[in-house]
Amino acid sequence: MTVSWTAHRFSGGVLALDTANTVVLRGDAERSFDRFADPLEIARFAVAATTFRVDELEGRALAAPAPHAIADKVLAIREATDRLFRRGVATGALAASDMAELLKACADGLAGSGETFGPDAPFGRSERPIAFEAALAVSALSLMAADSLGRMRICPNCRWLFIDRSRNGSRLWCDMAVCGNRQKAKRHYNRRKEEVLDA
Template sequence: MCCSLSNATHQKGDSEVPPGAQRWTFHLSGGRLCLDLANTVSWRRSAEPIERLRDYGDVLEWAQQARVITPREARALAHAAARHPRQATAVLGRVRALREAIYRVFAALARGQSPSPADLALLDAEFRGALRHLGLVRGPEGFAVTWTARADALTRPLWPVVRSVAELLTSGELRRLRTCPSANCGWIFLDTTRNGTRRWCDMRVCGNRAKARRYQV
């Protein structure tokens, strides 16, 4: 399934979440924040991929689970989204566009291919935009680089993601990129095992399904 349900039925497509409905529990197994966002489409290689970011509330839920924002920040952003629903919908589209560019870029690199210049341009534009919200602050234990913005900035969950993209692209870890070989999955992850032998996006998900199929044969 590549994702867990919490008292909710299996839904496909881009439908909004009914008020009071439970949110998804995301598998954060990509190894880097940007890859975890890329993996918010389940069954990506299937004929019917499942969109997990159905509305802005799902973006906030993912961001909380990924520890991009705190529960307090999520509440402030949820109130802002309720006051500005059109802006929240626009940000949702922007998050999805960023996610797809991230997926295509790192999937290409995992195959040893060159990413699309258009996708790289989108990531660069988002990165430059995010940098405007970084600031140097002084705290009790010294100086730190942190995000400085209004509590109701709806694009707040995007900024650490694009920073993660830049850090991964400029790291020496691109050779460790993998794509899950499960027929319908296609999730991307960073293989951090010592011998580079990790095969599945998550042993609890695709790994267990592959085991079950072998036992059934």
């Protein structure tokens, strides 16, 4: 199945969370599905992420020319990111065992990249594209900064992870136009149904 990689698919706020959110309806065994089940979608996602994550990547393009060859690394980083931060949001702390898993997956993603990174250029300064798995590792590692966990949320509608960048830290939905409106419509429907039953 070809995925339409629209702006909504990048509601996580950073590349690593957008990637974690490529598993839809996590925790719902009957309805959950993986948008990366076809590794070719990794390459298509990387192209879209180059546009939708241009600020985070500081203009660097993402490269995934051989998605089948990097799929295991990408999926390992994705799953370790989701596990660490989903549990972190629930408990308010990051588990050492989950951190170790993420660090190992990120090390594999960075191995052999030849990139150099610095505090003022987290994705490097090269003009050439950065390997998707290396950029994904850098994005995931950046989430371990102290302020990230405090601003991370789980959308109550779709269960996606996202960074709340609202001024007062009160954002509920990963995307108000999609999940927020769905929840509002659902509440409205339930109220109308109760009114009909009470009549």
